[in-house]
Amino acid sequence: MANHALNPVLAELRERIGRLEGSVQRSRQALPFDVAEVDRALPGGGLAFGALHEVAGGGGGTVDGAAAALFSAGVAARTSGRVLWCMTRPDLFFPAISQVGLHPDRVVFCVLSAMEEGLSFGGLSCVVGELVRLSMTASRRLQLAAEKTGSMGIVLRRWRRQNEASDYGQPTASTTRWRISTLPSERLPVAGVGRARWLAELMRVKAGECAEFEIGAPDAKGRICLLPTSGDRADQTTRWRSLAG
Numbered sequence: 001m002a003n004h005a006l007n008p009v010l011a012e013l014r015e016r017i018g019r020l021e022g023s024v025q026r027s028r029q030a031l032p033f034d035v036a037e038v039d040r041a042l043p044g045g046g047l048a049f050g051a052l053h054e055v056a057g058g059g060g061g062t063v064d065g066a067a068a069a070l071f072s073a074g075v076a077a078r079t080s081g082r083v084l085w086c087m088t089r090p091d092l093f094f095p096a097i098s099q100v101g102l103h104p105d106r107v108v109f110c111v112l113s114a115m116e117e118g119l120s121f122g123g124l125s126c127v128v129g130e131l132v133r134l135s136m137t138a139s140r141r142l143q144l145a146a147e148k149t150g151s152m153g154i155v156l157r158r159w160r161r162q163n164e165a166s167d168y169g170q171p172t173a174s175t176t177r178w179r180i181s182t183l184p185s186e187r188l189p190v191a192g193v194g195r196a197r198w199l200a201e202l203m204r205v206k207a208g209e210c211a212e213f214e215i216g217a218p219d220a221k222g223r224i225c226l227l228p229t230s231g232d233r234a235d236q237t238t239r240w241r242s243l244a245g
Helices: 008-027 036-040 064-079 094-097 112-121 136-149 162-167 233-244
Strands: 050-058 083-086 108-113 126-131 152-157 174-181 197-205 211-216
Touching: 008 036, 036 211, 050 064, 050 136, 050 162, 064 094, 064 126, 064 152, 064 174, 064 197, 083 233, 108 112, 112 136, 112 197
Parallel strands: 050 152, 050 174, 083 108, 083 126, 126 152
Antiparallel strands: 174 197, 197 211
């Protein structure tokens, strides 16, 4: 019999299998929202690590786009470790992401082309990349890179023009796809502006079903909350369809 301990081919195969098993194990870990209704809609009880997720605003406007960026920042804030944020243009408002729990000291900002390399690096808890379009081929590369290291990848879709929002219906390899739209803020019993309220639509989830939630914007620790539903949802749906059409 051959001595397996001295066989370099078998040793290499064992190493590859070990890496694959490690990737599968990491990909099963999830980051819960700690909101029962939201976590029940997600296989594993939260957003999977070792996977790619998409987030976009509910239209082509700046306000919904900012809400999508803050939703992504809130998710990244609840991961532990460094965060890589790959930007298309230097217009991210640092005080706003700090208010949702993501302190700029934790974030490394760089150009968009570094997203795949960041996911492949393995030393980052979350990688956010701002993209207009995402092809199936590009999304597969990002998904495989995330699976390899166990990092969470978030593609923040940013539209330059309203007609680009229609691209969000195209298929990709992402594990989840979210659409965030602003709603009137939470009502207070006294005069003032309450907590920002959003319509969070889970448009696609692997091994799960679509859902939608009216949520409060992330707090100082990146945590969202579920708010009572209002009558504004139909108006938001109509607005999105008009933009996407």
